[in-house]
Amino acid sequence: MKNSRVNKVLEGMMREGLSQMIITSPASIFYLTGKWIHPGERMIALYINKNGNHKMVINRLFPVYEDLGVEMIWYEDTENPIDHLNKCIDKNEILGIDKDWPAKFLIQLINSNVAKGFVNGSPIIDRVRMIKDAEEIEIMKASSKINDAVMLKLWNNLEVGKSEKYYVGLLQELYESEGASGFSFSPIIATSPNGADPHHGTGKDLIKDGDSIVLDIGGKYNSYCSDMTRTVFIGKEPSKEHADIYNIVKSANEKAISIIKEGVKFSDIDNAARNLIKDAGYGEYFTHRTGHSIGIEVHDFGDVSGVNHEEVKAGMIFSVEPGIYLKDNIGVRIEDLVLVTKDGCEILNSVTKEIVVL
């Protein structure tokens, strides 16, 4: 077990008056134990108790050879894992439950009256995971460094006549050759005017001379995600209108980043980007939140949005990715990951944000 992380979760539980909880998300189990286990439909539960008698209930089909520093309770496929889990739980106390735990398991706990009550315990661990420790920061930086290298190689390979989909295959090879283990999400390679749909994936459309292309890509390195977007122009300089839109988005990205430091609210960061775009007359075309937390999962808990009035803290890493989307015309998005520090922030990406014509 990663004791400093477990202790932070226990502190969070104390603050919430919770003495026990079960953690079932593979990502959170990895965070606390250093071990990825993918049990699929089968039950896995890391039981955490304020008294320190933590236990892991796990199917024998997923052998763990290393000592995770927690008592392992193995069950067979022919047994009901809930019987084993029930024995761990203090029936006189409320039990925290993982937000995504399937009802088929929770209903059994409810009906066997094994706890005084049930609450959603995930916000406690999700909030701990938002603030990266030194080990995580180092990996996140390395992961984004790989993403920088992949983006530049992708630029070198963009060619008129090749399809969006072609670059998905190429990106797979590029991430592997740079030491990443794969994508952190399905890459978005959106030629004109597909880029005007912020959720366009990749299709059969071919790169054309004069295109603007939205490139939203990320890889996984040591289980930590990168995520960056650049919008580039092919063959010729953008028109005055497109260059203006590009520079507004770039300014919004830079403005939002410029105000980030410990104590600023997520909503302030969102507003900084949004107001700049609004003042330039494109407010209605910036149709999504400004960013999201990132770490073990590409969308970790915590949005950079107008309704999240929580203050950011040193060690948080999230994306800043304003955009302008004009249907049938152009889409521009520029995204960096930032690490919050006491008096500012560190940008994890170093790829230029100036207009690039390839």
Next chain:
Amino acid sequence: MKNSRVNKVLEGMMREGLSQMIITSPASIFYLTGKWIHPGERMIALYINKNGNHKMVINRLFPVYEDLGVEMIWYEDTENPIDHLNKCIDKNEILGIDKDWPAKFLIQLINSNVAKGFVNGSPIIDRVRMIKDAEEIEIMKASSKINDAVMLKLWNNLEVGKSEKYYVGLLQELYESEGASGFSFSPIIATSPNGADPHHGTGKDLIKDGDSIVLDIGGKYNSYCSDMTRTVFIGKEPSKEHADIYNIVKSANEKAISIIKEGVKFSDIDNAARNLIKDAGYGEYFTHRTGHSIGIEVHDFGDVSGVNHEEVKAGMIFSVEPGIYLKDNIGVRIEDLVLVTKDGCEILNSVTKEIVVL
């Protein structure tokens, strides 16, 4: 609403003494309404009541323009959908819950005491979905017909020196050109000896002269899945050992299919295939269940396995896919989908199961 399907679910509820349930799986909501809605993390619930006052609680972000024949209760992103759902529920009755409903929602229901109790209601609807109606049978047949055509075209394109991964891209195009909307699962293209791992996906390995290749592929047509496996030989006839193994697997596939008719147990079908392979001396190398139900989902509820002693019924569709896996040597799997009838079964695939050398 598809009334005959809803009525079958209501009959199942009556048999279980359940007067109300919520259905939250997008696949089951599609099955009952004909409408796919992908709400992602947001809550959606189709509330079904024996008295007929069905309701759908749904986020405004997922507009439905057609009349689904059920009262729609819309909520905004700023509201808590559970408040709306609570108003539908009869607090004096037990409530059936979808097996995969996330705990974050169920905990709120529990803590607001909106029902007399909670049970896993999914088996009721899963069992209805196991028996396909006429409309579904027609689509499943068309879906498998497309899979037949794609398999033959894939054979025509297998070439020494091309990678497993290359064929994923090709398959995407083949399914689209045959009228399917995509894969029903990530295709398995396993050259030797990768085929000896029944869960090998696709990698960078190249087809070699003399290979045996496991091809496990399926597409989606009108939201219904196909799934078929063939194992083919490249360039030269298989060795005596490999031809023998191939023919044992083929006989196991045919033996299992030969005993299928209404009233036979799933476990009998599994045993028929397993015993044939055991008697031929390869029992320990057939390492998985014989098959799985299939329909809207590629793995519908209901395994063809030695521990499932339920009787099959006319209208059920499942796979029969025995295999033999010899590490570092060869893997052979032969899979068809079958439709159970009163006195036999209909095989949905027509691609030859004889040894094929390409």
